[in-house]
Amino acid sequence: MKNIICVLSFVLTIISCKEEAPKDYILLSGTILDAPSKEFRLSHKDAKGRFTVKTAEDGAFICDTIFSGTGTYRFSGKGMNRIDIYLANGGEYNLTTDGKDMRSTSVLTGPDSNASKYLLTEDSRRDRLRGDFEEFNSLNESDFSAKASMIKENLIKYLDSFPDLPSEFAQFEREQLNNYYLLSLVRYQGRHGRNLKQPDFRVSKEFLKPLEGVDFTNEEAYKHRGWYDELVKEYFVLKAVDLADKEGIDKYLAKLKVFGEIPNDYIKNDLLEAASKYDIAYTDDMDAYYRTFMAVSTSTENNKVFTKKYDDLKKLSKGAPSPVFTDYVNNAGGTSSLSDFKGKHVYIDVWATWCGPCLAEVPALKKIEKQYHGKNIEFVSISIDTQDKREAWSKMIADKALGGVQLLADKDWSTDFIKAYKINSIPRFILLDPKGNIVSWNAPRPSKEELITLFNELGI
Incomplete structure (x- = not known):
């Protein structure tokens, strides 16, 4: 009996001394308070993996399928609300943050936490050193x-x-x-x-x-x-x-x-x-x-x-028939279609309320609209804001006293008219002739002198 006990004791000793196999995954959990969304994204900066993080009603979350290895990861919500953190294989981490301002409120605990502390503070330190x-x-x-x-x-x-x-x-x-x-x-x-x-x-x-x-x-x-x-x-x-x-x-x-x-x-x-x-x-x-x-x-x-x-x-060459849009919401009431403007030149501004370069063109566009008021040209602005931003779109039109015909595209970037013109960056300006044919699918911006030159060449 003593021999059996000794053998068992020896075996247990060997097992206890045996090194535990290293974990090949990372565990990240935590709490996101006051989050504007219930879904976030975690992605390896070297594109080795991307994970969807969903929060519970109290903001708690757990991401336990991270197999993309040690490295810097980006944890992001909507827009620029995001942070970079360092995660190492085998590590268990806890992140607490305010979902509306992750950059200045995030705290991450776990192995090699100093790496994340550096990443979480480096941008703000650079901003302070740089100034305006x-x-x-x-x-x-x-x-x-x-x-x-x-x-x-x-x-x-x-x-x-x-x-x-x-x-x-x-x-x-x-x-x-x-x-x-x-x-x-x-x-x-x-x-x-x-x-x-x-x-x-x-x-x-x-x-x-x-x-x-x-x-x-x-x-x-x-x-x-x-x-x-x-x-x-x-x-x-x-x-x-x-x-x-x-x-x-x-x-x-x-x-x-x-x-x-x-x-x-x-x-x-x-x-x-x-x-x-x-x-x-x-x-x-x-x-x-x-x-x-x-x-x-x-x-x-x-x-x-x-x-x-x-x-x-x-297919969008000069003289080709323009793709059309139908029944876009008109801020002035009702809907409008491209066919409503036949008989006039049409200068189309594709923009959005969140687009800085678009808004930079507003003063020049308003000036040209005033200059050509009563001439044979219609100024049409098509916003690709999403439908849930309709109120903000209308408010900006009022606040900035935007002129011309203000329309809201039906499916933002996926709108047929936008896709037909291969538009993947804004602002974009399009000029059509009175028959609805393309003069320029990439017309000069209002701030460019070339636009007036073009208008003069067309006898507008």
Whole structure:
């Protein structure tokens, strides 16, 4: 009997000493107070996994199927209400936050919590160091460069002040801070020019010296998200601006030429694909844009998709019958259809109450409407706000005293009229002739002098 007990004791000792197999999952639970929605999303920053998080009536939630591994995750609600947190395999974490302001109220407990504490506070610290965004980008070159460098060095010291950070995380975040600094330099030319209303503003070569020696073709870093992919994109866009200046060509065509010379096929094709989604709607010569894209792209799939888009857009050429809309809600009462405006030129503004660039065009649009009042032209604004925002749409029309015919699209972005015109960014302006045929499916904005020139050419 004693021998049996000894054997059992020996076996139990071996079992108790045996290392427990590491967990290959992450457990995240917590409470989201005062949440405007009952559904949130958790996504790995390297696109390794995406999870839907649903809260109970009291705001409690649990997400226990996270198998995408250690890394930085984004926990997000609607719009910009989101935070970044660090989760490690085998860890059990608890998140408490206010659902309406996650950025300033979130607390995460669990393994390697200092990594998340850094992520949850880094953005607000950068904002305090930078100060007013417009003022920052309005600084002259030397002052901007000095302040951008100060922000980077301060944030590096801040990162280093957190003890026991995972080494891989700390290294990546240090690279992030340097990439963000370089990105701010690359973006300065465009932002400074816009702030001072000087579109032809160009930075000096000295200003961009910190970019010398940077590898802009690192495919692994590009796929790793963070700020590197943005830096790469903006750097080559800046080179395209230089090429457009030098050769006097369309800036969208210049982008294709610059992107096409990138030696890394993955980065090249990714930038070409992203640019082609939008730029073909704005280029001066759609046919030249298509030929150039096909000449430099090495992705069979991208070429197939882009060819279809090109063929569809060709149907919107000058003189072709316009796609129509029928019975859109009219803010003045009742409904309106495109056929109601036959016999007049129709200048259509596709916009939304949440679109900053759209609202920036309002003063110029109101001025032109007044200038052409009584002429053979109708100004029609179509909002793609969702139907549940109808009250806010009407209120903005009243508050800003918007003129013309104010219509609400029936299915926001999915509206047939919007899809027919291949609109995937706003504002978009469309000009039709009195017969309902297309004059321009991408007409000049009200703030551009070219619009008046076009109106004069048409004898409006």
